[in-house]
Amino acid sequence: xxxxxxxxxxxxxGTDIYRFCLKLxxxxxxxxxxxxxxxxxxxxxxxxxxxxxxxxxxxxxxxxNLWKSDRRKLARRNTIAPCSNFDDxxxxxxxxxxxxxxxxxxxxxITAVRQIIQTLPEKFQIPLILFYLxxxxxxxxxxxxxxxxxxxxxxxxxxxxxxxKRLEDAGYER
Numbered sequence: 001x002x003x004x005x006x007x008x009x010x011x012x013x014g015t016d017i018y019r020f021c022l023k024l025x026x027x028x029x030x031x032x033x034x035x036x037x038x039x040x041x042x043x044x045x046x047x048x049x050x051x052x053x054x055x056x057x058x059x060x061x062x063x064x065n066l067w068k069s070d071r072r073k074l075a076r077r078n079t080i081a082p083c084s085n086f087d088d089x090x091x092x093x094x095x096x097x098x099x100x101x102x103x104x105x106x107x108x109x110i111t112a113v114r115q116i117i118q119t120l121p122e123k124f125q126i127p128l129i130l131f132y133l134x135x136x137x138x139x140x141x142x143x144x145x146x147x148x149x150x151x152x153x154x155x156x157x158x159x160x161x162x163x164x165k166r167l168e169d170a171g172y173e174r
Contacts, residue, residue, distance in 0.1 A: 001042050001043055001047050001049055002043075003043065006042060009039070009055060009059065012056075014035075017038060017039075017060065020129065021035045021067070023133050023134075026114075034066060034070070042058075042059065056140070057136075057143045060130065061145075064144060109172065116166045117163065120162060126141075126145060127152050127156050128163075130144060
């Protein structure tokens with residue numbers, strides 16, 4: 001792939017890839033690194049991009065594989081010398097026309113769902129992020145994670161069920 005094709009890809013679906021990286025990493029700095037690594041890796045490879053097929057899925061797959069590789073590397077390093085992150089504060093912004101209590105409860109629910117998604121096994125986490133946050137179809141997700149569409153549908157259903165059950169266990173109701 002050459003720099004012109006990469007630039008065209010960044011213009012076409014760079015924000016979707018960045019949003020996916022942000023949801024995978026749950027940290028802005030790590031997401032930016034993963035985003036840059038994804039396009040750098042694509043630039044280094046000698047692929048020819050076929051615009052008739054889904055090039056967006058190729059970049060999602062590349063970002064996912066790089067993220068998995070980094071997680072494995074981090075896990076190996078943590079077994080040798082564990083480290084912790086002290087920057088776990090979340091920023092919340094409330095609009096002036098919102099009810100403060102409703103805004104707080106909504107923010108609390110969003111935080112709870114994010115925490116639940118982060119604790120789900122990766123096989124449920126990735127399809128949920130791709131489907132709901134990156135607006136990928138089941139077929140695109142199947143191509144990204146290299147599983148049949150039926151498996152993706154099953155994992156989406158099971159992931160939603162796990163989120164619902166954990167929210168109910170935590171005291172949230174409809």
